[in-house]
Amino acid sequence: MIRLEKRPQPSRAWSLATPLVAVLATMLFGGLLFAVLGKPPVEAIKTIFWEPLFGEFSFYYRPQLLVKSAPLVLIAIGLSLGFKAGIWNIGAEGQYIVGAIVGAAVGLAFYPYEAWYIFPLMVIGGALGGWAWAMIPAVLKVRFGTNEILVSLMLVYVAEQLLASASLRFLKNPEGFGFPGSRNLQSYESAFNADLIEGSGMHWGVVAALIAVIFAYILLNRHMLGFHIRLTGEAPRAAKFAGVNPSRLILLCLGMSGALAGLAGLFEVSGPAGQISIDFNVGYGFTAIIVAFLGRLHPVGILLAGGLMALTYIGGDIAQSNLGLPSAAIQVFQGMLLFFLLALDLLTNYRVTLRTSEVA
Amino acid sequence: MDLSAINPVLLIASLMVAATPILLAAIGELVVEKSGVLNLGVEGMMIIGAVSGFAIAVETGSPWLGFFASAAAGAVFSLLFVLLTQVAQANQVASGLALTLTGLGLSALLGQSYVGIKPPQMGKLDIPLLSDLPVVGPILFGHDPILYIGIALTAGVWAMLKYSRAGLVLRAVGENHDAAHALGYKVIRIRILAIMFGGACAGLGGAYISLIRVPQWTEGMTAGVGWIALALVVFASWKPWRALLGAYLFGGVTVVQLNLQAAGVAIPVEYLAMSPYVITIVVLVILSADKSSAPAALGRNFHASR
Numbered sequence: 001m002i003r004l005e006k007r008p009q010p011s012r013a014w015s016l017a018t019p020l021v022a023v024l025a026t027m028l029f030g031g032l033l034f035a036v037l038g039k040p041p042v043e044a045i046k047t048i049f050w051e052p053l054f055g056e057f058s059f060y061y062r063p064q065l066l067v068k069s070a071p072l073v074l075i076a077i078g079l080s081l082g083f084k085a086g087i088w089n090i091g092a093e094g095q096y097i098v099g100a101i102v103g104a105a106v107g108l109a110f111y112p113y114e115a116w117y118i119f120p121l122m123v124i125g126g127a128l129g130g131w132a133w134a135m136i137p138a139v140l141k142v143r144f145g146t147n148e149i150l151v152s153l154m155l156v157y158v159a160e161q162l163l164a165s166a167s168l169r170f171l172k173n174p175e176g177f178g179f180p181g182s183r184n185l186q187s188y189e190s191a192f193n194a195d196l197i198e199g200s201g202m203h204w205g206v207v208a209a210l211i212a213v214i215f216a217y218i219l220l221n222r223h224m225l226g227f228h229i230r231l232t233g234e235a236p237r238a239a240k241f242a243g244v245n246p247s248r249l250i251l252l253c254l255g256m257s258g259a260l261a262g263l264a265g266l267f268e269v270s271g272p273a274g275q276i277s278i279d280f281n282v283g284y285g286f287t288a289i290i291v292a293f294l295g296r297l298h299p300v301g302i303l304l305a306g307g308l309m310a311l312t313y314i315g316g317d318i319a320q321s322n323l324g325l326p327s328a329a330i331q332v333f334q335g336m337l338l339f340f341l342l343a344l345d346l347l348t349n350y351r352v353t354l355r356t357s358e359v360a
Numbered sequence: 361m362d363l364s365a366i367n368p369v370l371l372i373a374s375l376m377v378a379a380t381p382i383l384l385a386a387i388g389e390l391v392v393e394k395s396g397v398l399n400l401g402v403e404g405m406m407i408i409g410a411v412s413g414f415a416i417a418v419e420t421g422s423p424w425l426g427f428f429a430s431a432a433a434g435a436v437f438s439l440l441f442v443l444l445t446q447v448a449q450a451n452q453v454a455s456g457l458a459l460t461l462t463g464l465g466l467s468a469l470l471g472q473s474y475v476g477i478k479p480p481q482m483g484k485l486d487i488p489l490l491s492d493l494p495v496v497g498p499i500l501f502g503h504d505p506i507l508y509i510g511i512a513l514t515a516g517v518w519a520m521l522k523y524s525r526a527g528l529v530l531r532a533v534g535e536n537h538d539a540a541h542a543l544g545y546k547v548i549r550i551r552i553l554a555i556m557f558g559g560a561c562a563g564l565g566g567a568y569i570s571l572i573r574v575p576q577w578t579e580g581m582t583a584g585v586g587w588i589a590l591a592l593v594v595f596a597s598w599k600p601w602r603a604l605l606g607a608y609l610f611g612g613v614t615v616v617q618l619n620l621q622a623a624g625v626a627i628p629v630e631y632l633a634m635s636p637y638v639i640t641i642v643v644l645v646i647l648s649a650d651k652s653s654a655p656a657a658l659g660r661n662f663h664a665s666r
Contacts, residue, residue: 004449006663037469088453140641146648149400149453150591154637157584165630289457326472328579331465338458339440346448 004350014348019294019301022340023308029340030333039323047322048315048330061314063201067272068313070205071096071264073306075288077212078257080297081219085232087253091137091152092261093285094159095130099262100269101166102129104182104276107191108171111183118190122266123204130262131255133159138254142247148254160281167278182276185269193271205267209306212260216299229253261285290338309334371615376503377573379611380510381406381565381582385589386596386603387513388561393593394521395554396534396657400456401441402562403586404463409434409563410570411467414479414577417567423482427506427567434563435556437463442552449661464580474577482506482572504572506564511604513561518600530554534655537662547662562586584637591640597653606643613639 027049031041052061075092082089089095103126110118137151166172171182185191196202220226232239232249240246264284273280291309295302316330346352385402392399412433417426440462444455482504521527530550533540537547569585570577588610596602617632625632 004663090457136641140645140648144645144648146641146645147591147594150587150594150644151641153587154584154591154641157637158634161630161634165628168630169628286461290461293454326469328465328468328472332462332469333465335458335462335465338454339444339462342444342450342455342458343448345450350449 003353004346005353007349007351010348015296018341018344018348019296019305022294022337022344025340025344026333026337029336033329033332033336034325037325037329039319039325044319044323044325047319048312048333050315051318052311052314055318061318063195063199064314065307065310066201066206067203069306069310070203070209071268071284072288072291072309073209073303074205074212074264074267075257075261075285076291076295076302076306077209077216077299078260079288080292080295080299080302081216081229082253082257083233083292084220084297085229085249085253086236087250088149089134089137089152089254089257090149090289091134091154091156091285092257092288093281093283094152094156095133095258095261096265096268096285097156097159097163097281098133098265099126099130099259100265100273100280101163101171101276102126102132102262103266104185104191104269105166105171107185107188107270108183110190111188114190116190119193119204119270122191122270123263126262126266127259128262130265131259133262134254134258135251138251138258141254142250148250152254156285163276163280164278167276167280171276173275180278184275186271186274191270193267203267203271205264205271208263208267209303213299213303220299225252261288287334290334293338294341371619373503375608375611375615376507377611378614379607380507381568381573381585382589382592382610383510383514383604383607384565384568385562385586386592386607387510387517387600388558388565389589389593390596390598390600390603391517391521391530391561392554392558393658394534394598394655395530395551396537396655396660396662397445397551397555398452398456398659399438399441399459399555399558400453400590401438401459401463402456402558402589403582403584404460405434405437405559405562406463406566406569406582406586406589407467407580408437408463409566410582411471411474411566411577413563413567414570415470415474417479417571418474418477421480423480423571426479426571427564430563430567431560432563434559434561434566436559437563438555438559441559442555445661446548446552446555449663452659452661460586468579471577471579475579477577479571479575479577481575506568506572509564510568514600514604521600531655534657537657537660541662541664547664551662562589565589588636588640591644595643595647597647598655599653609643610636610640 027045031045034044035041052058052065075096079089079092103122106125107118107122133155136155137148140146140151141148167180167182173181173183193203220230228239228244228249231242232244269276269280287309291302291305295305312330312334319325320327385406389399389402409430413426413430416429417423441455441459444450445452484504521531529545533545533547533550541547566582569582574581592603592606595606613636617635621629621632
């Protein structure tokens with residue numbers, strides 16, 4: 001008979017090993033899924049994980065890896081701070097959209113005037129937009145005790161409508177021949193978030209993501225606020241006695257994650273995407289939730305997990321064009337990953353013992 | 361703009377149709393939460409129900425079989441949540457999110473070949489005389505059978521929770537799982553059954569969208585209805601009849617904004633389309649002051665140490 005015994009302390013070894021085991025399990029079951037879909041499983045897995053890094057066209061895909069992982073890491077770092085403290089912001093997708101709209105609006109307000117300060121102003125606008133959108137669930141939670149999970153999620157749908165409105169109405173390109181979508185920021189030099197080194201995929205969003213990782217690491221390990229965040233998540237009662245102000249923590253955590261998600265949106269709209277359009281958002285805000293958990297809510301882990309997730313996005317695209325793998329299969333693949341991770345966490349917190357006979 | 365084109369009788373009748381998927385999912389989640397489990401995967405289970413109900417209805421030509429399949433699929437899919445939270449003791453919030461993300465992807469995969477197909481129609485109730493009555497006829501006697509099942513389910517859950525021993529045990533497990541365990545009730549087993557019931561209800565609600573409300577299959581077609589159902593359970597303070605009231609309220613908002621869109625009101629379509637979500641938030645704020653009726657063990661995992 002299998003018995004679970006709670007460990008006095010979570011196992012450190014398993015805590016590090018579970019993400020790896022989860023990735024392996026996902027590869028295995030993902031391969032099975034692809035086989036069921038009638039695609040060669042080994043080739044599909046190899047296309048997803050190998051092709052973008054070392055394949056024939058890797059010179060093209062490697063920069064893409066940076067472009068795709070930057071928003072994921074930025075958003076996931078913000079989310080992880082809240083998740084650690086038991087504050088569940090699952091509306092990052094909405095904050096991402098609003099950040100992009102506000103940031104793009106700031107840039108477009110200056111069009112066609114060129115100046116060095118336009119892009120920094122857009123960055124501030126993007127962060128403020130995301131921050132403000134996240135402040136709605138934060139303030140409602142602090143003031144009225146409203147559930148932040150539901151409010152932040154509802155605001156995603158509101159933000160999507162706002163995005164539609166922006167691309168059809170208030171940010172629509174006046175010279176766009178009636179097509180929906182804003183002016184293309186890529187052709188507006190002062191607002192264009194170009195590659196810092198030509199063709200490397202290294203734009204300001206990547207730099208911001210790296211800074212966020214370092215910032216979060218220092219915050220969590222060297223700063224009182226980081227200690228309070230961890231304490232609140234691990235021992236809420238102890239946190240209360242230690243004088244942690246829960247309202248302040250909620251405002252800070254949601255605010256920071258909102259601002260980071262808004263930044264991610266701004267860097268995306270001013271760089272890789274180029275313009276505000278109806279289908280601007282592609283679900284980074286939701287995938288970042290997986291990234292945060294896969295990275296064990298640890299900044300360095302999130303950096304690695306973001307890279308891996310970006311790999312599945314790009315590899316998935318390649319598999320789609322080479323093998324005809326449906327794009328939804330990659331979505332299932334990513335969901336599976338979170339699934340195995342949560343399931344295998346059992347081994348971190350519990351000791352599984354096999355016992356043949358029952359003891360009294 | 362022509363508001364006179366809006367017929368109040370038809371408005372109420374279509375409000376009931378719009379409310380039914382929310383009601384079905386909310387009643388299921390209500391039972392789950394009464395047992396002390398918070399399953400945020402409602403949206404995922406709904407969309408799985410929507411796609412499997414649609415596929416089976418198209419393949420067999422029978423909407424009834426479709427609805428059975430959707431309930432079964434919802435229940436089976438909720439077993440993944442059972443596996444994570446009841447067996448592997450994983451965090452319920454994260455597990456619910458995993459269920460939703462996986463469900464959205466899986467449904468898109470399963471539904472690929474069903475895009476643009478019309479499902480078989482389910483007949484409407486047609487009682488001679490009664491259904492032909494003016495006003496009362498279309499509102500009370502002119503709907504599809506599933507709508508009445510939704511109302512019956514509400515009554516059933518209400519009676520079960522209030523009057524039956526099973527309801528009492530379920531509530532005991534949700535209020536204090538340690539005490540319930542000490543009394544010899546199988547906490548985990550009861551919770552698993554509750555979660556599966558919630559999955560079946562969510563599946564039915566999803567199929568109602570794809571087979572009756574819309575009726576067709578498109579990716580991500582539940583569009584947050586599962587999350588509104590979750591909000592509705594809070595709104596209803598975990599009371600079935602209030603869930604019905606709330607569902608009709610939300611259904612009303614949805615239908616009215618669609619009617620206003622059709623009537624060409626001078627408000628941009630996007631702002632009308634966001635109104636159900638905004639109103640959900642407003643209602644949540646108004647009602648969140650009263651948390652007293654929430655099950656005490658909500659969201660906490662149970663592990664029998666011995």
